[in-house]
Amino acid sequence: MSIIQHQELYSLLHQGVSEANKRGTSVLVSQVLQVGAVDPLSFYAAGSSLYNNDRTFWADPENDTTIVGLGTLKAFQANEERFQTIERDWKKFLENSLIEGAPSRPGVGPVLLGGFSFDPDAANTENWSGFPEGGMVIPKLMLTKAGDDLWLTLNAVVDESDQADELSDQLLHHYNRILDMMPSEQGDSTTNFTVEEIEPEQWKNTVRSAAANIRDGKLEKVVLAREIKLRSEEPFSSSKTLLKLKEQQSDSYLFAFNYNDKCFIGASPERLVKRDGQQVYSACLAGSIDRGDTDSEDKELGNELLHDNKNRIEHDLVVRMIRTAMEEECEFVQVPSTPELYKTPHIQHLFTPVVARARKGTSLLRMLERLHPTPALGGYPQHQAVKEIRRVEGMDRGWYAGPVGWIDYQDNGEFAVAIRSGLLKGRDASLFAGCGIVGDSDPHSEYEETKMKFKPMLAALGGSQYE
Numbered sequence: 001m002s003i004i005q006h007q008e009l010y011s012l013l014h015q016g017v018s019e020a021n022k023r024g025t026s027v028l029v030s031q032v033l034q035v036g037a038v039d040p041l042s043f044y045a046a047g048s049s050l051y052n053n054d055r056t057f058w059a060d061p062e063n064d065t066t067i068v069g070l071g072t073l074k075a076f077q078a079n080e081e082r083f084q085t086i087e088r089d090w091k092k093f094l095e096n097s098l099i100e101g102a103p104s105r106p107g108v109g110p111v112l113l114g115g116f117s118f119d120p121d122a123a124n125t126e127n128w129s130g131f132p133e134g135g136m137v138i139p140k141l142m143l144t145k146a147g148d149d150l151w152l153t154l155n156a157v158v159d160e161s162d163q164a165d166e167l168s169d170q171l172l173h174h175y176n177r178i179l180d181m182m183p184s185e186q187g188d189s190t191t192n193f194t195v196e197e198i199e200p201e202q203w204k205n206t207v208r209s210a211a212a213n214i215r216d217g218k219l220e221k222v223v224l225a226r227e228i229k230l231r232s233e234e235p236f237s238s239s240k241t242l243l244k245l246k247e248q249q250s251d252s253y254l255f256a257f258n259y260n261d262k263c264f265i266g267a268s269p270e271r272l273v274k275r276d277g278q279q280v281y282s283a284c285l286a287g288s289i290d291r292g293d294t295d296s297e298d299k300e301l302g303n304e305l306l307h308d309n310k311n312r313i314e315h316d317l318v319v320r321m322i323r324t325a326m327e328e329e330c331e332f333v334q335v336p337s338t339p340e341l342y343k344t345p346h347i348q349h350l351f352t353p354v355v356a357r358a359r360k361g362t363s364l365l366r367m368l369e370r371l372h373p374t375p376a377l378g379g380y381p382q383h384q385a386v387k388e389i390r391r392v393e394g395m396d397r398g399w400y401a402g403p404v405g406w407i408d409y410q411d412n413g414e415f416a417v418a419i420r421s422g423l424l425k426g427r428d429a430s431l432f433a434g435c436g437i438v439g440d441s442d443p444h445s446e447y448e449e450t451k452m453k454f455k456p457m458l459a460a461l462g463g464s465q466y467e
Contacts, residue, residue: 009154059246110153110155207441220380234427251345269420279357281353403415
């Protein structure tokens, strides 16, 4: 950091203390500084020296926005009316703020990072203890890679009794210490682990029963997920896992959220909603098939997926629901009439992009509430499907299949659906995968599809393979 940058931060903090005294309330101070080359993954890894269980990571597949958050300046949590409560509290928090140096670029300046559970009314288990139903944090230190530029946001909440010089020294000391701790390389993430199945035959029977209920007209689709448990010889590392995910799943959203001694981590191919100014984007992703070993086999499998009746029914339900939700909050909604293929290293999906323009009064979190859960993660009709999942699935999804992402002080942001994911807990891990069930679903085929969907996380964790 240059002397000028030190002075900029001190001056803004001093101004914040004066404003706090004048207003009679605490004030958020956010100083944004452009910095030189800093690798976000290395910054996240080095952050464990000061903020081991208090780190966040987000990266989009376009390599447009990568955000690393270290430390928690303030946590926003809500169990009821989650989206409205966090939005209200965030806006109120920003009312008393001083923001300096932020470019007109989403994801730079004050930003909330976090996510929401799939179903706030589901029974909770020890597996997800510490994770709120809705939880987002504003970090103390935040690094944003925006295109080719890197920005550091230093956040503090000050009141009239704070000393600007002490706060400035502390923030800059933490940043410089993390830079000093950045590894030149993170090493191999390969580790040996065992895989435990959780009652696979019972899960197949649940699929069989759900398909029968759909044929009887009780609902059109339900998504059933299952869990496998891993036990490793040494603790799983979120830093090394993110590095592997970056190498192996570069066309997916990467995320990691730490709560207490646990880390929810994954590489999702599925955008839920993005807002950039008045432009709003969503994606319909439903219907899956394996990748081929050769180009001709891969093309044949993709063509099979495009013309498979079961998968097209699944996909059309998602398109119908997302189109309706977007039309309620936006104008000029554009949805292609037929899907295309979206290919990831292990799986290919049916994919339909959606683009719209936000109406006046529409917010990102309001859109999120409208869209979650889509039929790709819950089923259709929405409320009946979620109720059925709660009744028969027998698993605590926690944040799996919920929305995870970020929102900035200008209401720009992006959320993905937290699939292809796992919960790391020291030497233990839980991985999750689900399938859309319709009337002609075959239990064995759906079980094999979940095995295919476990592959991205298993490959990133290294070690034993799951056949």
